[in-house]
Amino acid sequence: MKIVTIIGARPQFIKASALSKLIKKQKKIKEIIIHTGQHYDYEMSKIFFNQLKIPKPKYNLNIKSNYHGEMTGKMVIEIEKVLLKEKPDYTIVYGDTNSTLAGALASKKLCIPVIHIEAGLRSFSKNMPEEINRVLTDHCSDILFTPSKLAGQNLKKEGFSKNSIIRVGDIMYDVFLTFFNKLKKNKITYDIVVTIHRPENTNSKTKMLNIIQNLNDLSHKYSILFPIHPRTKKILEKYKILKLLSKKIKVTKPMSYKNILYYLKFANLLITDSGGMQKEAFFSKTQTLTIRDETEWPETVFANWNTLVQPIKSKIYNLTLERIFLKGKKIKLYGNGNCSKIIFKTLKKISKVKSE
Ligand code: UD1
Numbered sequence: 001m002k003i004v005t006i007i008g009a010r011p012q013f014i015k016a017s018a019l020s021k022l023i024k025k026q027k028k029i030k031e032i033i034i035h036t037g038q039h040y041d042y043e044m045s046k047i048f049f050n051q052l053k054i055p056k057p058k059y060n061l062n063i064k065s066n067y068h069g070e071m072t073g074k075m076v077i078e079i080e081k082v083l084l085k086e087k088p089d090y091t092i093v094y095g096d097t098n099s100t101l102a103g104a105l106a107s108k109k110l111c112i113p114v115i116h117i118e119a120g121l122r123s124f125s126k127n128m129p130e131e132i133n134r135v136l137t138d139h140c141s142d143i144l145f146t147p148s149k150l151a152g153q154n155l156k157k158e159g160f161s162k163n164s165i166i167r168v169g170d171i172m173y174d175v176f177l178t179f180f181n182k183l184k185k186n187k188i189t190y191d192i193v194v195t196i197h198r199p200e201n202t203n204s205k206t207k208m209l210n211i212i213q214n215l216n217d218l219s220h221k222y223s224i225l226f227p228i229h230p231r232t233k234k235i236l237e238k239y240k241i242l243k244l245l246s247k248k249i250k251v252t253k254p255m256s257y258k259n260i261l262y263y264l265k266f267a268n269l270l271i272t273d274s275g276g277m278q279k280e281a282f283f284s285k286t287q288t289l290t291i292r293d294e295t296e297w298p299e300t301v302f303a304n305w306n307t308l309v310q311p312i313k314s315k316i317y318n319l320t321l322e323r324i325f326l327k328g329k330k331i332k333l334y335g336n337g338n339c340s341k342i343i344f345k346t347l348k349k350i351s352k353v354k355s356e
Helices: 010-024 046-051 068-086 098-109 129-140 149-159 171-180 207-219 229-238 257-265 276-284 298-302 315-323 339-355
Strands: 002-007 032-037 092-095 114-117 145-146 165-167 192-195 224-228 248-254 269-274 287-290 306-308
Touching: 002 046, 002 098, 002 339, 010 032, 010 046, 010 092, 010 171, 010 276, 010 339, 032 068, 046 257, 068 098, 092 098, 092 171, 098 114, 098 129, 145 149, 145 339, 149 165, 149 269, 171 257, 171 276, 192 248, 207 224, 207 315, 257 276, 269 276, 269 315, 276 287, 276 298, 276 306, 287 315, 298 306
Parallel strands: 002 032, 002 092, 092 114, 114 145, 145 165, 192 224, 192 269, 224 248, 269 287, 287 306
Antiparallel strands: none
């Protein structure tokens, strides 16, 4: 059986590494990887392939764009060409990025069945590009692997048949577990880790100014690490406000997977708007403030590990003081860390049926 896996953005490299590792070990299922090029700086792409030993993509589409429509459109065109050439039995897509949607659309239009890993998540905010990507990708998909109970419930409400939904847990947890326990305190640590990249924050100068103000105030009390996403950096430079960040805050390039887990493990708080990092903080038992109006991981909020916060004056500062040393409920929400194994077993079953 031949599978084409389509990835393009940082969190997808991490997710794909777990399953690709298992596929690589055998011969019955062949995987071909397409990298769309959505993330391209060394720190956003290559570093993950090296550290997580992801097989080299056979195709790199090199699609870089600032506009989502143009980016997604170009991806659909180029992915279609590869699919016509490779003629896979299945396509695998991960998560909710423009690369996910483009992969699902291009496949489905060619009647190639789509497997969506991390299906069923909803933030219920149609203003988020990721929410549109999630809903449309799910509706193009034939097999929907879900990370949580709630994700399955969301899909059932949208009319998906029970048979197409398989609850497997979170594939990021598999990767997390392979690294986390081995991390020992051997260099500087920070009280707070910060990551910001969502357009709903970065597209507003006022919001970004408020975030900077809050972080600067916090930097008098706590040590802060801010690995900055390339798009956020570009935008802060455009607004001419990057220089307003306190010199006490350690600003760095985006980090490797192992490094970000290290800092998260020994931090007391994560301030973020990332989807993936909310979960990684939950796994590492680090309290989180999420600068968004909603989250696709509401279980982390119910379990008292995560709080939504608006980027307004003193709000992030005050909530930090309240929550920085709090611990939430000890609870498992996203499976047992064997998600990739369950998916791999399912693929083997499908492959067996196909060859009979
Ligand atoms: C994307 C995903 C988001 C995911 C995030 C992880 C979508 C709509 N959003 O958002 O779900 O959480 O990745 O990082 O797909 N850029 C660089 N260098 C790079 C990579 C990107 O400069 O290596 C800049 C470029 O200006 C490019 C833009 O980022 O145009 C890409 O923006 P976008 O596709 O929205 O990506 P993210 O904001 O990273």
